[in-house]
Amino acid sequence: MRRGGLATALSIALGVLIGIGAAVGLSRATPPAALVTPEPSIIPATIPPPGASAAATTASPTRTPLPIIVSAYSYGGRRYAAVTTPVGFMYAAPFAGTVQVRTYQLIGGEIRLGSNVPSQPFFPYITLTSAERRIVYRPGALDSDTQIVAPDGAKLDAGAPLYKVIGAGASSWRTFYDPSVTAQLIVSLAALPGDAELDPVPLFAGP
Structure with missing residues (x-):
C-alpha cells in the first residue's frame, strides 16, 4: 500500500475511534431517564394565627345554673x-x-x-x-x-x-x-x- 493511502486509512480509523469515545463519554455523563429522581414538592405548613390553637382547645367556662x-x-x-x-x-x-x-x-x-x-x-x-x-x-x-x-x-x-x-x-x-x-x-x-x-x-x- 502506498503511503498516501495508508495515511488516509489511519485518519479515518482515528476519526471513528474519537467519535465512539465521545459518544461513550456523553452516555456516562447523562444517566438514563429511568434513573432520574424528581425533586420532591414541598407544601408550606399553614401557621395558625397567635392564640388560635389555645382558643380551639380551651372550652369557655359555663355557669352552673341554680336548681330553681x-x-x-x-x-x-x-x-x-x-x-x-x-x-x-x-x-x-x-x-x-x-x-x-x-x-x-x-x-x-x-x-x-x-x-x-x-x-x-x-x-x-x-x-x-x-x-x-x-x-x-x-x-x-x-x-x-x-x-x-x-x-x-x-x-x-x-x-x-x-x-x-x-x-x-x-x-x-x-x-x-x-x-x-x-x-x-x-x-x-x-x-x-x-x-x-x-x-x-x-x-x-x-x-
Whole structure:
C-alpha cells in the first residue's frame, strides 16, 4: 500500500475511534431517564394565627345554673314569684333582716292564724324584714314539706339559712286561694317604708 493511502486509512480509523469515545463519554455523563429522581414538592405548613390553637382547645367556662324553677305569677292585680326547687334545697336570706314566722290553717273554709287543729295542715308564712324591704315566703305545709331553720324573731345576715324544703307539696296558696298553683312557693316583695310592690322574680333568677 502506498503511503498516501495508508495515511488516509489511519485518519479515518482515528476519526471513528474519537467519535465512539465521545459518544461513550456523553452516555456516562447523562444517566438514563429511568434513573432520574424528581425533586420532591414541598407544601408550606399553614401557621395558625397567635392564640388560635389555645382558643380551639380551651372550652369557655359555663355557669352552673341554680336548681330553681321560677316564674312570674299575678293574683288580684299583684305580682308574685312562683318558685319550685328540688327536695333538700335550703333557702337563704336574700338580705339582712329580722325573721317573723306565722302559721295558718284552713278551717271550715276560713283561713285562720294561730289555730291548732291537728287534722289540718299548718302552713307557715315566713317574713324577712329590713329597713328597706320586706319579703314574704309562703311555702308548703310544715313538717311534711317545710322545715323552719331560722326561728321567729331571729336576726339574720344576708345568706344565712332561712328554711329547708323537705317535701314536694305545693305552696299554701294552692289551698287558700288558687287550686291551679303547683309551685312549692309563692313570694311577694315590697319596698319600705310605704309598702310599694316590687318584682320578686329577680331575687331567684340568679346572675
